[in-house]
Amino acid sequence: MKRFQIPILSTSLLGFCFLSGLDGPPANADFVFGTPTNLGPTVNTSWQDDSPTMPADGLSMFFSSTRLGGIPLYDLFVITRETLEDEWSAPVNLGPPVNTEGVDVNPSISADGLTLVFGSNRPGGSGGISDIWMTTRETKDAPWADPENLGPLVNSPYDEWTQGISADALELYFGSNRPGGAGGDDLWVTTRATTQSAWGPPVNLGPTDNSPYADLEPVISPDGLCLMFWSVRPGGYGSRDIWITTRASRNDTWRTPINPGPPLNSPKQDQPHYLSPDGSVLYFSSNQPGGYGVLDIWQAPIRPVCDFNSDGQVDLVDVFIMLEHWCTDYPLGDPLYDIGSMPWGDGLVEARDLIVLAEHMVE
Secondary structure, eight states: OOOEEOOOOSOOOTTOOBOSSSSSOOBOOOEEEOOOEEOOTTTOOSSBEEEEEOOTTOSEEEEEEOTTTSTTOBEEEEEEOSSTTSOOOOOEEOOTTTOOSSBEEEEEEOTTSOEEEEEEOOTTOSSSSOEEEEEEOSSTTSOOOOOEEOOTTTSOSSOEEEEEEOTTSOEEEEEEOOTTSSSSSEEEEEEOSSTTSOOOOOEEOOTTTOOSSOEEEEEEOTTSOEEEEEEOOTTOSSSBEEEEEEOSSTTSOOOOOBOOOTTTSOSSBEEEEEEOTTSOEEEEEEOOTTOSSSBEEEEEEEEEOOOTTOSSEESHHHHHHHHHTTTOOOOTTSOOOOOOSSTTOOSSOSHHHHHHHHHTOOO
């Protein structure tokens, strides 16, 4: 058996523990970010291209861009592909009624692809520079309905710019400089009981996740247990850094955010936007070297740490280590062998983890 050398890709996110459900044991897998890659000139331009978001099937990507002439000509676009292995198509402007002559930016789409929220300064808002708007469609082939303002309960006379909708479209995370926060721009969340219900009063995520500095553009993972956002708080590597906070279940509070460091974060501006359903890829925007314009769309792989004994190799030794902990779950801070099915595990060391480990070995 050949040994597969694991490159050191990133600062290990020790202590990031997840739960696959609401009442199971905490998962304990360690994971790292791989080297980011630019999505290329089909998607990116010499202008500003950012805020990628996708439905669960990964066959379309919505994003905002100034390619028509710069701000205030900020519009929403979509690209498509037939399969996950195909190249992306040329971007298509969503047009009216979604786009207007003003700023339409920061889209976030539900997992089923039928609900799209975004920020806009169009008439009919509650005040401030931008409000959150929402549009829906009956099917993925149907046209988008006229966008609706989320109203004065969610929007305020201040600014509501950036948002991330949960996979089930029942939680909406956003940034705002409204009163009641810890800093100039804070992270907030509003929830609703069903997709037909009204959104409830926004709740500030509190001083654990918010800082006295700008904290914006939250993106929620498909399982609802990981929240990524950008911040200018101390401890970063550039002008804007990606930070990560987690919770043990959707009923628990968020933990203290951690900066994953390079290669995900750079000395430039890095902003998270979308996490793939299997947790293997983070899509984000950045002006780091290697791009095409003012701001580009990038992707970075997320990989479980399978080198349990830290010898630089994934081999039979790691298999034996995993088998020693078979069908065992661990409290926070204990050994991290739960690597399946997502990089952060599902709460139990079992066959799914062994399959993931085998995928990181070469015969």
